[in-house]
Amino acid sequence: MDEQHRPRKVTRADVARLSGVSTAVVSYVLNDGPKPVATVTRERVLEAVRVLGYRPNAAARALSRGTADTIGMIVVDSRNPFFAQLLHALDRASVRHGRSLLIVNSDRERQSAVEQVHDLVARQIGGLIIADVLTETEQEVVASLGIPTLLVNQYTGANGFLPAMGVDFRAGAKQAVDHLTGHGYRDVAFVGGALAIDQRERGWADALREAGLPLGQSVHAPFSYEGGLAAGRAIAADPARPRAVFAASDQIAVGLLAAFSDAGLRVPEDVAVVSFDGTTEAAYTRPALTTVAQPIAEMADAAIRRLADGDGAPGFTTFPTELVVRRSCGCEHSAS
Amino acid sequence: MDEQHRPRKVTRADVARLSGVSTAVVSYVLNDGPKPVATVTRERVLEAVRVLGYRPNAAARALSRGTADTIGMIVVDSRNPFFAQLLHALDRASVRHGRSLLIVNSDRERQSAVEQVHDLVARQIGGLIIADVLTETEQEVVASLGIPTLLVNQYTGANGFLPAMGVDFRAGAKQAVDHLTGHGYRDVAFVGGALAIDQRERGWADALREAGLPLGQSVHAPFSYEGGLAAGRAIAADPARPRAVFAASDQIAVGLLAAFSDAGLRVPEDVAVVSFDGTTEAAYTRPALTTVAQPIAEMADAAIRRLADGDGAPGFTTFPTELVVRRSCGCEHSAS
DNA sequence: CTGAAAGCGCTTACAG
DNA sequence: CTGAAAGCGCTTACAG
Numbered sequence: 247m248d249e250q251h252r253p254r255k256v257t258r259a260d261v262a263r264l265s266g267v268s269t270a271v272v273s274y275v276l277n278d279g280p281k282p283v284a285t286v287t288r289e290r291v292l293e294a295v296r297v298l299g300y301r302p303n304a305a306a307r308a309l310s311r312g313t314a315d316t317i318g319m320i321v322v323d324s325r326n327p328f329f330a331q332l333l334h335a336l337d338r339a340s341v342r343h344g345r346s347l348l349i350v351n352s353d354r355e356r357q358s359a360v361e362q363v364h365d366l367v368a369r370q371i372g373g374l375i376i377a378d379v380l381t382e383t384e385q386e387v388v389a390s391l392g393i394p395t396l397l398v399n400q401y402t403g404a405n406g407f408l409p410a411m412g413v414d415f416r417a418g419a420k421q422a423v424d425h426l427t428g429h430g431y432r433d434v435a436f437v438g439g440a441l442a443i444d445q446r447e448r449g450w451a452d453a454l455r456e457a458g459l460p461l462g463q464s465v466h467a468p469f470s471y472e473g474g475l476a477a478g479r480a481i482a483a484d485p486a487r488p489r490a491v492f493a494a495s496d497q498i499a500v501g502l503l504a505a506f507s508d509a510g511l512r513v514p515e516d517v518a519v520v521s522f523d524g525t526t527e528a529a530y531t532r533p534a535l536t537t538v539a540q541p542i543a544e545m546a547d548a549a550i551r552r553l554a555d556g557d558g559a560p561g562f563t564t565f566p567t568e569l570v571v572r573r574s575c576g577c578e579h580s581a582s
Numbered sequence: 583m584d585e586q587h588r589p590r591k592v593t594r595a596d597v598a599r600l601s602g603v604s605t606a607v608v609s610y611v612l613n614d615g616p617k618p619v620a621t622v623t624r625e626r627v628l629e630a631v632r633v634l635g636y637r638p639n640a641a642a643r644a645l646s647r648g649t650a651d652t653i654g655m656i657v658v659d660s661r662n663p664f665f666a667q668l669l670h671a672l673d674r675a676s677v678r679h680g681r682s683l684l685i686v687n688s689d690r691e692r693q694s695a696v697e698q699v700h701d702l703v704a705r706q707i708g709g710l711i712i713a714d715v716l717t718e719t720e721q722e723v724v725a726s727l728g729i730p731t732l733l734v735n736q737y738t739g740a741n742g743f744l745p746a747m748g749v750d751f752r753a754g755a756k757q758a759v760d761h762l763t764g765h766g767y768r769d770v771a772f773v774g775g776a777l778a779i780d781q782r783e784r785g786w787a788d789a790l791r792e793a794g795l796p797l798g799q800s801v802h803a804p805f806s807y808e809g810g811l812a813a814g815r816a817i818a819a820d821p822a823r824p825r826a827v828f829a830a831s832d833q834i835a836v837g838l839l840a841a842f843s844d845a846g847l848r849v850p851e852d853v854a855v856v857s858f859d860g861t862t863e864a865a866y867t868r869p870a871l872t873t874v875a876q877p878i879a880e881m882a883d884a885a886i887r888r889l890a891d892g893d894g895a896p897g898f899t900t901f902p903t904e905l906v907v908r909r910s911c912g913c914e915h916s917a918s
Numbered sequence: 919c920t921g922a923a924a925g926c927g928c929t930t931a932c933a934g
Numbered sequence: 935c936t937g938a939a940a941g942c943g944c945t946t947a948c949a950g
Contacts, residue, residue, distance in 0.1 A: 257944085258943065258944065268920065270945080271919090273944075274920090280946070281919075281946090283919070287919080303704065303706065303942085303944065306645050306943035306944035307944055308944090309639070309641040309925095309927065309943080310925080312926070314641060316684070323670070324660075330661050330666040331661050334661045334687060337686065338687070346686065346701070346702075346705065347686075348684055349669075349673065351673045366682075368639065369640040369682065471862060471863065471865070500863070504868050504870075507868040526807060529807070530811065531867075532843040593927055594928065595927080603936075604937045606929080606930075606936075606939095609930080640928095643927080643928050645926090645928070646929045647928085
């Protein structure tokens with residue numbers, strides 16, 4: 247590989263020179279403002295841009311404007327299929343709005359969430375998406391930074407500090423459990439996170455109460471395959487094993503399925519399962535998972551649009567969930 | 583939420599003023615050079631930084647230096663578990679080197695790979711990681727940009743344009759198939775991508791030839807759950823169904839497992855399966871997948887380190903694979 | 919509709 | 935060891 251002499255970058259001045267205008271005019275045409283430009287002049291500039299292969303220097307623009315067209319994204323763990331799919335959808339939506347995504351995993355070693363946000367802010371991000379659960383204090387700090395922020399997939403955003411969007415976890419969970427009780431199962435357990443603010447456990451309880459059924463057992467487990475596996479082992483070994491389980495995530499459900507299989511339990515014949523998220527992989531387990539789907543693409547789109555438009559309307563924007571019926575719940579009529 | 587008056591940003595000048603030095607000196611201490619600074623002065627500056635909560639403006643620094651401490655990453659599809667895990671590992675490694683990751687999915691709608699690279703370059707990235715298969719022409723274009731680039735997980739990088747790193751796909755595949763033939767299976771099929779440069783199909787053929795066995799059938803399928811499912815259906819329906827299958831990715835294998843289950847075939851009793859990648863999820867299918875693991879964390883670390891150190895040594899750096907034995911191949915002694 | 923010029927917040931040769 | 939100053943490539947009030 248011969249030494250690449252990086253060609254001198256072509257700058258706005260080059261374009262100005264070639265098209266015989268000032269750099270200001272080049273800016274006006276490239277940014278469509280803030281001043282109008284005569285059509286002939288505009289054409290000349292555009293032509294020069296084409297000829298020179300000019301591309302604006304994003305750093306210079308960011309410095310000058312005080313903000314970059316980059317959106318920072320903090321996510322607990324991007325390996326998690328749900329977040330991986332959310333990320334992908336956000337990326338898609340970003341292109342449509344000329345933005346790019348600066349991604350940070352909050353399970354990083356030596357950095358607190360607030361530290362990470364500061365880091366992103368120093369990089370002049372024009373918006374921030376947080377797909378993680380923040381404490382009120384953390385939210386307050388983030389809000390004080392004055393950069394457009396959106397909490398995505400928080401259990402609640404009604405604490406007033408930051409605008410948030412997501413699904414109605416409580417109603418979605420109820421939807422899942424209603425379906426299970428609709429199958430006639432009277433003993434439905436919950437497997438999911440231990441956080442009190444997680445509305446899914448409440449939705450599960452709502453459904454049971456409303457159906458006049460006793461509260462089943464509640465097993466708290468990390469949101470991971472391993473968490474699901476461990477919970478599933480505990481459930482399988484329990485003499486008072488439940489007839490059905492509502493899992494707070496597809497990933498947990500996959501772990502559950504493995505544990506039940508290991509224990510020789512059949513799903514749904516011995517234990518029925520319904521989960522949450524609606525990730526792609528839920529369709530490829532056997533039995534395939536009946537799951538409460540979150541509208542990932544729609545949420546991603548709305549998130550980027552809001553950040554791009556600078557719509558900082560506070561409060562929680564709710565998106566609808568949809569029950570995707572497959573086999574793990576006991577429905578026989580479904581495709582797989 | 584009351585209107586946040588974004589506090590005027592504290593700049594290098596503020597720090598200089600407070601500590602009674604010039605902004606140059608502030609730079610020297612913050613960057614540890616290029617000039618030495620007296621210890622007392624350094625302490626005074628550091629103290630001022632602390633007091634003011636000063637954070638350098640990354641855009642200004644990038645403009646001034648001509649390069650940002652951001653690493654661009656182009657990945658085919660970040661939803662794919664293997665890439666999701668690679669991304670996560672890269673993020674981890676990035677923090678350790680004070681870098682951040684600008685991520686772009688190359689399955690984006692209206693943007694060619696080259697277009698995307700230009701986009702990233704305009705953002706002053708200091709390095710580029712490409713986890714995608716580029717044509718020679720594309721590689722040439724990218725190389726001509728003069729920014730440190732690393733091809734990760736390419737099937738081959740020996741074409742001389744760009745440095746590359748990854749696993750020895752051919753040897754890894756052979757390892758998998760050797761294991762299968764070691765079980766006594768004489769009819770081993772391949773399921774994987776159609777790209778001729780993909781060395782996994784060759785490794786499969788190598789193993790069979792070396793074992794004196796006839797070449798099994800080769801089914802080309804997209805790298806996705808759906809691809810695996812479709813291939814699995816075809817295989818299950820085939821009267822001359824193979825006794826074992828080597829799948830080019832865990833994701834494909836998951837689809838295979840679903841199809842075999844639907845067809846009433848038992849794995850490994852009726853069809854044995856070994857796959858490639860070693861993603862986490864491979865441990866949670868039932869039966870659990872025997873798979874050829876790629877050293878994801880090690881590769882990610884090496885990638886970031888090389889880019890951070892500006893080590894643009896050409897050629898292909900090979901990482902070792904490791905066969906992780908579980909149940910899908912027919913080994914009974916394993917844990918799950 | 920167009921241009922000259924200041925300014926964004928850094929880095930770094932140059933001079934002392 | 936420290937400082938004054940030019941320069942990185944944009945944006946945008948201000949003047950015409």
